[in-house]
Amino acid sequence: xxxxxxxxxxxxxxxxxxxxxxxxxxxxxxxxxxxxxxxxxxxxxxxxxxxxxxxxxxxxxxxxxxxxxxxxxxxxxxxxxxxxxxxxxxxxxxxxxxxxxxxxxxxxxxxxxxxxxxxxxxxxxxxxxxxxxxxxxxxxxxxxxxxxxxxxxxxxxxxxxxxxxxxxxxxxxxxxxxxxxxxxxxxxxxxxxxxxxxxxxxxxxxxxxxxxxxx
Numbered sequence: 754x755x756x757x758x759x760x761x762x763x764x765x766x767x768x769x770x771x772x773x774x775x776x777x778x779x780x781x782x783x784x785x786x787x788x789x790x791x792x793x794x795x796x797x798x799x800x801x802x803x804x805x806x807x808x809x810x811x812x813x814x815x816x817x818x819x820x821x822x823x824x825x826x827x828x829x830x831x832x833x834x835x836x837x838x839x840x841x842x843x844x845x846x847x848x849x850x851x852x853x854x855x856x857x858x859x860x861x862x863x864x865x866x867x868x869x870x871x872x873x874x875x876x877x878x879x880x881x882x883x884x885x886x887x888x889x890x891x892x893x894x895x896x897x898x899x900x901x902x903x904x905x906x907x908x909x910x911x912x913x914x915x916x917x918x919x920x921x922x923x924x925x926x927x928x929x930x931x932x933x934x935x936x937x938x939x940x941x942x943x944x945x946x947x948x949x950x951x952x953x954x955x956x957x958x959x960x961x962x963x964x965x966x967x968x
Contacts (some may be wrong), residue, residue, distance in 0.1 A: 763787045765871040767863050767881040768822070770807030771944040772963050776930045777882040777918060779937035782818055789820045789876055791867045795829040797856075798841035802951040804808060806943035813938040833857065837946075844946040847961035852888045854946070854958055858893035861900070868904035872912050873875045883916040884926065894919065923962075 763780060766966055768774050768790040781788050782803075794800055800966075814928060830839055837843045838856055843855040865880045883892045891895060894916070918926060930939050942964040945953035945956040953960050 754866050763789075763876050764874045764878040764880050765789045765791050765867050765874075765881070767867055768792055768807060768811075769944075770803045770810060770940045770942060771882075771959075772930070772939070773882040773884060773918070773926055775807075775810055775937070775939060776933060776943045777880065778928060779814065779933045779939070782816065782878065783933060783936070784903055785818065787818050787820065790822045790873075792822060792824045793863050793866050794826045795862070797829070797838045798844075799945055799948050802945065802948035802953075803943055805951045806941055809868065810938060810941040813941060825864060825870065825872060827946075833885075841947045845888055845958045847958055849958045858891070860889075860895060860896065861905055864897070864900045865904070867910065868912055872904060872908040872910040877911065877913060879912060880907055881913050881914075881916050882918055883922055887919075887924050892916075913917055950954070958965065 762785055765787050766774070766778050766781060766788055768778055769792070778788060778790060789808075791806065792807065794804075808822065811819065826917050829836075833839055837845075860883075863881070864879065871877070887893075897914045897916055901912060903910050904910065904914075921929075933939065941961065943953065944959040946957040946959050947954045953963075
């Protein structure tokens with residue numbers, strides 16, 4: 754969390770309900786930050802289940818520094834058509850390569866929405882839980898710096914975009930989670946590309962990733 758040292762303790766956290774983002778949210782609360790969770794709804798197949806579990810996690814983590822969840826709607830069907838993320842058909846399996854789950858422009862959309870929200874609500878930091886080894890171009894430090902500059906130019910703000918876990922892998926995040934699990938219900942995290950109702954399918958790449966983290 755070194756990249757957050759000296760920063761004002763008021764943050765907008767991109768929260769998906771997944772293991773990494775919930776560990777980040779819990780970590781920030783544990784460190785005394787005022788946390789504003791932010792979720793972008795795009796119509797993806799898993800969102801109903803994801804929001805169900807995210808809301809449960811937030812309710813069980815409640816405290817004076819945890820602010821209400823904000824949900825921004827950015828529909829993607831008109832852009833992505835019959836993509837597997839919208840239909841639930843042909844989702845990457847547990848054996849698929851990590852880059853098979855790429856969603857076009859995902860962090861571009863997440864950060865633009867969260868950036869405008871934070872800048873207009875007096876929140877100086879937007880934080881997201883990207884880990885070391887993420888292969889996508891929109892998860893690199895240069896991209897975050899460029900997005901930070903674009904948001905600040907557009908809104909005449911001084912917003913900071915921070916990804917404090919970029920030097921951590923799954924094993925390091927899991928060790929951090931083991932300490933936080935005494936206070937926060939990390940068993941309520943959820944990552945699945947093709948849920949059955951609100952239950953994970955247990956077969957997709959995201960289910961495999963979450964199981965590895967919990968182990």
